[in-house]
Amino acid sequence: MLDLIIHDGRVIDWKNHIDRVTDIGIKDGLIVSTNAYGLNAKNFVDASNLIVVPGIIDSHMHASSWLGGPEAYQMLAVAGVTSAFEMAGPLNSVKKYVKKHGTGINIGSFEQIKPGVNVKTATPSIDEIISVSSQAISDGAYGIKILGGHYPLTPEATSSIIKISFRNNIYCAIHAGSTENGSNIKGMSELIEIAENTPFHLAHINAYCRGAVFPVLQEVSIAEDLLNNHPEIVCESYLSPINGCSGKCNSGVPESGVTRNCLLSKGYPATEEGLRKAIKEGQAIVHVAKQGLIELSEPTEGLELWEKSFTDTPLSFNVNPSLPRFHFATAKRQNSSFLVDAFCTDGGGIPRNVIISSGLSLVKLGALSLEEFVLKSSYSSAQFYGLTNKGHLSEGADGDITIIDLERQTPIFSFVKGKKILDKGKVVGQGGSMITSKQGERSILSSGLEAITVDTEILLRNRTHRFIPTSH
Ligand SMILES: [Zn+2]
Structure with a gap:
């Protein structure tokens, strides 16, 4: 009895060179089969007409x-x-x-x-x-x-x-x-x-x-x-x-060199006054939080937000x-x-x-x-990043999967270690593990978080070679 079967999706995996419609079986957070037709599971997700990556x-x-x-x-x-x-x-x-x-x-x-x-x-x-x-x-x-x-x-x-x-x-x-x-x-x-x-x-x-x-x-x-x-x-x-940078100014000048560069490239002086003008004219776009998500604001709303937070807001330029x-x-x-x-x-x-x-x-x-x-x-x-158990769908790999509507180019479901975090486009996941090095593991665990530990010594010693020699 498996925990989950992702049924009838078009499964694509670069490492194992898979591109076919099949069922993926997951148990205890790991992929146990990419040929799970006819097996039993506690949960089924219908991925027909979707791609599974x-x-x-x-x-x-x-x-x-x-x-x-x-x-x-x-x-x-x-x-x-x-x-x-x-x-x-x-x-x-x-x-x-x-x-x-x-x-x-x-x-x-x-x-x-x-x-x-x-x-x-x-x-x-x-x-x-x-x-x-x-x-x-x-x-x-x-x-x-x-x-x-x-x-x-x-x-x-x-x-x-x-x-x-x-x-x-x-x-x-x-x-x-x-x-x-x-x-x-x-x-x-x-x-x-x-x-x-x-x-x-x-x-x-x-x-x-x-x-x-x-x-x-x-x-x-x-x-x-x-x-x-x-x-x-x-x-x-x-x-x-678009990029993303800081709108924060100090003594009349944007703190970030990137913000100053963006202003100059758009023909504004690299000053607080220049940034004010760029926001007003829609060239610097202030970020605004709406219903738990960040969006790009309209110029009037953006300017108000930026002034109200004493210039300390993130913003973007089309650069x-x-x-x-x-x-x-x-x-x-x-x-x-x-x-x-x-x-x-x-x-x-x-x-x-x-x-x-x-x-x-x-x-x-x-x-x-x-x-x-x-x-x-x-x-x-x-x-x-040394996450050897992720990025592919081999047997024994982590059940981290994203299911996408290819036509609309939108994710529909996603799973982390077989646990659903996105359900028909709605976020259902909570908390999360932190990816850390061997030296950091203890601190992560003692903060009450789960740790995914990477041996950065092994990872970096191999860095002088390309890790992916050729594509198919
Ligand atoms: Zn960055």
């Missing part, structure tokens, strides 16, 4: 008190996500949110290295770097995140953090940009140079190809060459035209050209593996959780096969 993994999103907020958990579940990585912290807020606002999704959280917050200046000493990052990891952070273009460190400090993290088996993700170069193609080139072939995770490749330095096409080609020459770098890209989004979603290396490993959204609480809606448009366009969609939306992230 390994649970969507959002490799980079925001769901902390600083960015994303508590609404992120509902928004991710509605978007069919079953595991997701919070890319900015603070970690403590993520732990609290998972407990209180979690929707059954597995969450890994990065801890930010932020000058003025957990390091004193943009040039932290080696001792400071070691102490902050090891504290973050033992508190349960999956890894550490350098905020680059948003809150830059010097190139020297950035380089030290990359190398110290790798030596200490700490997963390090980075938003390009330093005190010398912005969040653009120059920042990306500089970062790769100062890493000196040390593996790291480079966040959202397309954010550096917005045409800030050279024409977009030229920037895409530079980024492509860099990635081709540096297979040790793990990276993701997103599909949404991501379509060419880099398309290119990095589909481009391949010479060995026919993907140039950019995975999809992400950089969403969560930023309203752009479009892996399914936009990713499947690429399938319909013939730019990706359905199996490749599975690779980029689940299997590849599972591999680079």
